[in-house]
Amino acid sequence: MASPDLIRGACFLSSSPPAPSPFRPAPSPHWRRFLSRSPTPPPARPSPLEMALLYYTWGALCQLNAKLRVQQYQSVAAIVFGDGSSHSRLYPLTKRRSEGAIPIAGNYRLIDAVVSNCINSDITKIYALTQYNSTSLNSHLSRAYSGARLSKEGFVEVIAAYQSPDDNGWFQGTADAIRRCLWVLEEYPVVEFLVLPGYHLYKMDYQKLIDAHRRSKADITVSVFGNKKGEDLGFGIFKLNGENQVLEFRENHEMSTRKSLSVEENLVNFDDNEKCNFPSMGIYVINRNIMIKLLTEYFPTANDLKSELIPGAISLGIKQQLTQTSSFGSSFHDRDSPLYTLPRHLPPTLVTDAVITDSVIGDGCILSKCRIKGTVVGMRTRIGDKAVIEDSVIMGSDTYYQTGISEGEHTSIPVGIGEGSIIRKAIVDKNARIGKNVMIINKDNVQDRNMEANGYIISGGIIVIIRSAIIPDGSIL
Numbered sequence: 260m261a262s263p264d265l266i267r268g269a270c271f272l273s274s275s276p277p278a279p280s281p282f283r284p285a286p287s288p289h290w291r292r293f294l295s296r297s298p299t300p301p302p303a304r305p306s307p308l309e310m311a312l313l314y315y316t317w318g319a320l321c322q323l324n325a326k327l328r329v330q331q332y333q334s335v336a337a338i339v340f341g342d343g344s345s346h347s348r349l350y351p352l353t354k355r356r357s358e359g360a361i362p363i364a365g366n367y368r369l370i371d372a373v374v375s376n377c378i379n380s381d382i383t384k385i386y387a388l389t390q391y392n393s394t395s396l397n398s399h400l401s402r403a404y405s406g407a408r409l410s411k412e413g414f415v416e417v418i419a420a421y422q423s424p425d426d427n428g429w430f431q432g433t434a435d436a437i438r439r440c441l442w443v444l445e446e447y448p449v450v451e452f453l454v455l456p457g458y459h460l461y462k463m464d465y466q467k468l469i470d471a472h473r474r475s476k477a478d479i480t481v482s483v484f485g486n487k488k489g490e491d492l493g494f495g496i497f498k499l500n501g502e503n504q505v506l507e508f509r510e511n512h513e514m515s516t517r518k519s520l521s522v523e524e525n526l527v528n529f530d531d532n533e534k535c536n537f538p539s540m541g542i543y544v545i546n547r548n549i550m551i552k553l554l555t556e557y558f559p560t561a562n563d564l565k566s567e568l569i570p571g572a573i574s575l576g577i578k579q580q581l582t583q584t585s586s587f588g589s590s591f592h593d594r595d596s597p598l599y600t601l602p603r604h605l606p607p608t609l610v611t612d613a614v615i616t617d618s619v620i621g622d623g624c625i626l627s628k629c630r631i632k633g634t635v636v637g638m639r640t641r642i643g644d645k646a647v648i649e650d651s652v653i654m655g656s657d658t659y660y661q662t663g664i665s666e667g668e669h670t671s672i673p674v675g676i677g678e679g680s681i682i683r684k685a686i687v688d689k690n691a692r693i694g695k696n697v698m699i700i701n702k703d704n705v706q707d708r709n710m711e712a713n714g715y716i717i718s719g720g721i722i723v724i725i726r727s728a729i730i731p732d733g734s735i736l
């Protein structure tokens with residue numbers, strides 16, 4: 260059944276770190292150290308002309324290296340998925356936005372992590388395929404990545420689900436979405452597609468994945484967790500044979516439909532020998548010609564990548580390589596791989612007599628005499644006197660910067676946290692108006708309850724205040 264040109268050599272799992280890329284620019288030279296290595300000490304002091312030549316040559320080499328490196332990875336296009344389903348585990352944060360648009364760490368959106376990974380890996384042709392609840396995601400992507408940070412040929416192109424004379428209705432799944440966008444994705448003659456879910460928070464150098472893919476001459480390379488913990492979280496599992504070739508892939512269908520995870524129920528076990536099972540990160544490198552053949556010739560009606568195309572490719576004998584990711588940090592202060600987002604030009608946060616510990620504060624906040632501990636405070640948040648916020652996430656305010664009540668507003672409670680309010684172990688979504696002396700503490704220790712009509716839900720014991728909700732003065736939740 261399989262076409263011979265689709266079947267390549269055996270692919271192996273390698274846990275050793277990839278060889279350093281020859282295209283990585285070398286550290287900048289230090290001429291003194293360079294000279295001190297000279298075999299005949301003491302070294303002759305170089306003339307100004309020699310120094311100039313040395314610097315010139317070194318600079319030219321670095322530039323050439325950087326250019327080659329960029330060219331190499333520009334032959335990859337990233338396909339980042341927005342969201343395709345109304346069943347999100349992060350509801351109600353996804354009531355009005357897709358998962359990738361959820362605000363994180365004060366100033367960012369979740370999708371910034373994946374897009375920044377691409378940019379930092381010199382992959383600057385980025386297609387974002389979005390569908391469900393995509394308004395704020397589309398708006399963020401198109402405003403944040405309008406070209407300034409990308410290379411000359413780089414772009415982030417948002418392709419929202421659309422209808423045409425040939426295609427009716429929504430994207431039916433990830434494979435269907437790619438198939439229907441092939442006419443755009445084929446615009447550049449790239450060699451590989453890097454497929455990425457847009458809702459993951461991690462830092463990863465995709466170059467290593469692509470280098471491993473190219474070295475092994477695989478048709479498809481999948482990224483798996485190096486430790487086995489992912490299994491417990493209900494991830495899809497790749498099963499390998501003794502030679503580390505992919506034998507089978509099993510997706511946990513429970514995962515995409517349930518709102519909260521329960522460890523026992525989500526265990527997927529292929530094999531008693533757990534060494535064979537590797538949790539999938541949902542990240543794939545697929546050769547462009549293989550992707551096109553799979554979508555148009557072999558499985559022209561398949562809708563889903565993970566449950567139809569990948570298992571289908573395995574059944575065809577298309578060789579798949581696995582690369583392990585054993586650790587991936589997510590420092591926001593890494594100068595070499597920054598996290599990008601929309602520049603908003605907000606004023607610095609104003610803190611007046613507040614006590615803040617172990618917290619992250621976004622831009623443009625006004626924090627009065629409050630106490631904040633173990634909390635993420637999103638941009639444009641206003642917190643009143645004597646408020647106490649602990650172990651919480653306050654997402655801030657969206658588009659406008661409110662310090663008082665404007666004319667025509669239907670409530671006298673301003674956006675932000677009112678004086679004397681206490682919030683513990685809660686998430687307050689954007690534009691929420693928390694009145695004065697409110698207590699959001701889950702006083703009855705409820706685990707799960709839907710109180711949407713009152714502006715909140717409780718999920719896993721955490722109170723989540725819904726976007727733009729109004730919690731009146733003196734409320735105790």
Ligand SMILES: Nc1ncnc2c1ncn2[C@@H]1O[C@H](COP(=O)(O)OP(=O)(O)O[C@H]2O[C@H](CO)[C@@H](O)[C@H](O)[C@H]2O)[C@@H](O)[C@H]1O
Nearest residue numbers: 340341342343390430432433456457494495539540541565
């Ligand atoms: N029609 C559509 N239009 C636009 N976007 C759509 C879409 N249908 C789905 N998406 C989005 O595409 C991304 C990938 O979704 P999948 O359903 O393929 O895998 P999922 O993310 O559930 O699990 C994957 O990631 C986990 C790790 O988190 C792995 O364990 C698992 O095996 C792997 O499949 C998600 O962001 C999803 O919202």
